[in-house]
Amino acid sequence: MALSEQEIIRRQALQELINLGIDPYPTGVFHVNASADEILTKYNPQLNNYQEVCIAGRIMSRRVMGAASFLELQDSTDRIQLYVKRDDLCPNEDKTFYNIVFKKLLDIGDIIWVKGFVFTTQMGEITIHVKELKLLAKSLRPLPIVKEKEDKVYDAFQNPEQRYRQRYLDLIVNPHVRQIFIKRTQMVNSMRNFLNLKGYLEVETPILQPLYGGAAARPFKTYHNALDTSLYLRIANELYLKRLIVGGFDGVYEFSKDFRNEGMDRFHNPEFTQMELYVAYKDYYWMMDLVEEMVEKIALDLHSSTQILVGDHVIDFKRPWKRFTMAGIIQEFTGIDISNMDETQLRHTAAHLNVEITETMGKGKIIDEIFGEKCEPYLIQPTFIMDYPIEMSPLAHKHRSKIGLVERFEAICNGKEICNAFSELNDPIDQRQRFEAQLELGRRGDEESMVLDEDFLRALEYGMPPTAGLGIGIDRLAMIMTNSPSIQEVILFPQMRPEKSQETTPSSDLEDTDIPHEWIPLLIQAGYTNREALRKANPSTLFNQLGGLRKKNKINIPMPSLDQVKQWIASC
DSSP states (O other): OOOOHHHHHHHHHHHHHHHTTOOSSOOSOOOOOOOHHHHHHHOOTTTTOOSSEEEEEEEEEEEEOSSEEEEEEEOSSOEEEEEEEHHHHOOSSOOHIIIIIIIIIOOTTOEEEEEEEEEEOTTOOEEEEEEEEEEEEOOOSOOOOOEEETTEEESOOOOHHHHHHTHHHHHHHOHHHHHHHHHHHHHHHHHHHHHHHTTOEEOOOOSEESSOOSSSOOOOEEEETTTTEEEEEOSOOHHHHHHHHHTTOSEEEEEEEEEOOSOOBTTBOSEEEEEEEEEETOOHHHHHHHHHHHHHHHHHHHHSSSEEEETTEEEEOOSOOEEEEHHHHHHHHHSOOOTTOOHHHHHHHHHHTTOOOOTTOOHHHHHHHHHHHHTGGGOOSOEEEEEEEGGGOTTBOBOSSSTTEEEEEEEEETTEEEEEEEEBOOOHHHHHHHHHHHHHHHHTTOTTOOOOOHHHHHHHHHOOOOEEEEEEEHHHHHHHHTTOSSGGGGSSSOOOOOOOOOOOOOOHHHHTSSSOGGGHHHHHHTTOOSHHHHHTOOHHHHHHHHHHHHHHTTOOSOOOOHHHHHHHHHHO
16 A cells, blocks of 8 residues: 555654664553543642652654653543653663654654653643653554644544544544443443343343344345354344243343344444343333333433433433324324324325325335324424334234224434334234234335244243333434434444545565665655556656655655666666
8 A cells, every 4th residue: 555655754763663672562561540531630739649640542742842842642531741851761871762762753643651740830731740651552644633723623533434434543533522432331331220220131132033023124134054044133132032021031121233234324324232121011101101210310320410402402301201192193293183094095195295105015104104204303302102003013012992003102302213112912813913914015015024933923822921112222312312413423333335445556576676675665655666667767857756755754764876776777
């Protein structure tokens, strides 16, 4: 790969470090007894604390002067200023470490370990006076440097394509991004603690499944050679968790990676995280109360308040949340009562409302499309939508009093679903009929229809107690809890299109010549990437090019003569 000027300089610095006997990538235990955030928060000049500090991190800026310099070091918590004196690093006559290593061979991005004491500068800035310094990792690529002047930010690393593809770089130069993922982990821990205190068991179920079920979605398909069979990455873990309820557990939950082979947008990623919970002897009304309690607790744990700023809205998770039926919310927004409509009437209604549908859609999908376009985007405060048509919910129990409906709810917040829950269907005969209806939809062309799972039906035939089930989208909830505009912001490594391959510049055939190794990067930079290109070079032109690059890059190696350059060309 062609190297930039800075990359060439840094590789030459790397070689000089090695020549000086300094390992640029040492191993070992490097004692750290404080963090930047801790020092900035707790240092007290009156107490004279932090007088023997060991800290490690990345150089983010440097002001190298004569016998004294300032660095800015960033660890996992914050940034802190370092003060470095030549005579402290080099107490003896030999000042090489400061004059050469520190001043010329260290760069922004290098990872270092320092030992020293904390003091306050005349400008009032808390600073570590460095007594010892060790290089832990040489950075061979320059960091994008974000500059601030008069409260304006310049050269910020903000391109989403670059940020998501190079998340490691995003985390370095945009420290606020780290806080998003810290909050996400805190959210998951809050949820896990809540469920554990209620006595529910965290379990693991298969990711590779012989049948995909538990949701309406297209799967990813693979093949297992040893078993000689096709397998699917799970789209949900519902059917396995309900098998465990059949097996006698009263409450089980799983934080699961699920995979759906469908479109990507700011609310969808093909690989995502769900938390699914199933509790025996409960129903969907009970589960609504639990969701309210749990999400309210999460908000309090993360923000010490039930009110959270999300975009332009302040969302309040304080209980109780508003509750509407599916038919009721559609009538609320459109003025149309769909509760007794058949498929033909629903198609006419969708056309009247300018809602786009397809011939493959049944009643459930049509209603879902109407709701998704005319209602869902406008539900900002947390709201329960309940009592869905039976066609939309093949795994939910029939409503105890309303014919044609099931006991199901979704929680909608900030215009998107954050959870889905049922009184679970435990009638094996009814479940088989629902699966068969799904097969018919599949024959009509619905690629997201469910498959018939004979083993799951067999489990139900042994008897499953009345059960309440819940699925919460962790990524979407994290979006809300961190005020993030897209799902890619809360997934460390979201799915991306393959990166366009960069042209490689072979240098191996140059390395086989008599050309000194240190000049090969400059030859490549000048455009002579192989022997063929070098053979066509004009010696005088090449000589001048190398001289210019040597000066521009401040490379401290002897300049070859014109005759030597001619010999290089001749050797090709």
